[in-house]
Amino acid sequence: MKEIKKTLYQLCLEYVQKRMEAAQQAINEAQKASNDDTKSSAGDKYETSREMMQQETNRNLAQLNEANKLKVALNSINPENSSDKGETGSVVLTSNGNFYIAISAGVLQVDNESYFAISQASPIGMKLKGLKAGDEFNLNDKIYLIKKIF
Template sequence: MIKEQVYRKCLDILNARIDKYKGELEIIKESIENNDKASSDEEGGGTTDFTSAQNKVVQYLEEANQMKDQLKQVDIFQTNEVVKIGSIIETSMGNFFLSIPLGKIELDGKMFFAISKEAPVGQLLLDKQVGDTVTFNNNNFTIKVIH
């Protein structure tokens, strides 16, 4: 089932991001601890840069976890006559997975764009059916298949 494969690929990408951010946080924490030890004999301290980096990574980690939670809410086992969240939409201009804003995903040489319903293209595709045409950025594309 193509939807399940694309869904799993999205989940794999998010899990890899989460692991990466967790690893970065560990490195930053170690750097802060090492910096604190080194600067304990000196005036001041240089942890501001590390703290700023830590805050950014924490934010990225939270966003990735939120996207993962949103993805878990997507029902990929539904079948629809119209485009809904969880649909794979094959069009004359590309393939879309209406789910979360993850971007371009390659699966077995085929490209998909994981988009949210809030994305401009997502809004245009929502509730459309096979044969409908939508226009985005002066490009017309027709829905060929809805999975």
């Protein structure tokens, strides 16, 4: 079970790293395009192009900032720790899917099993908080039975 948790944690780290790299690359490309854009006789065209590049850079800086927040959230998790209740860092196996409470990173595959990487602040993350194996909860008219937490 600890190996599954370590693998899920590593997959989340890779997800964040890819987001950070993509945002940084887009920032670099927008800045390069802005620097390469030479002023033509149509000054307004140049200013519009430069403003668009700046907006693109700002968007990507915001994405980089969000990815950094996800990395900080992950850094607060110790994949070696085990818990018998739903909390950040827990893997929760239910009758309607498996969940890793860490960051929202979509569906992760480990040993041909799917795990939904969710944040504690997500609707299902909030429902899982503090629950133990054997507990049930209802989300969107669907009953979830918690089979195991580790």
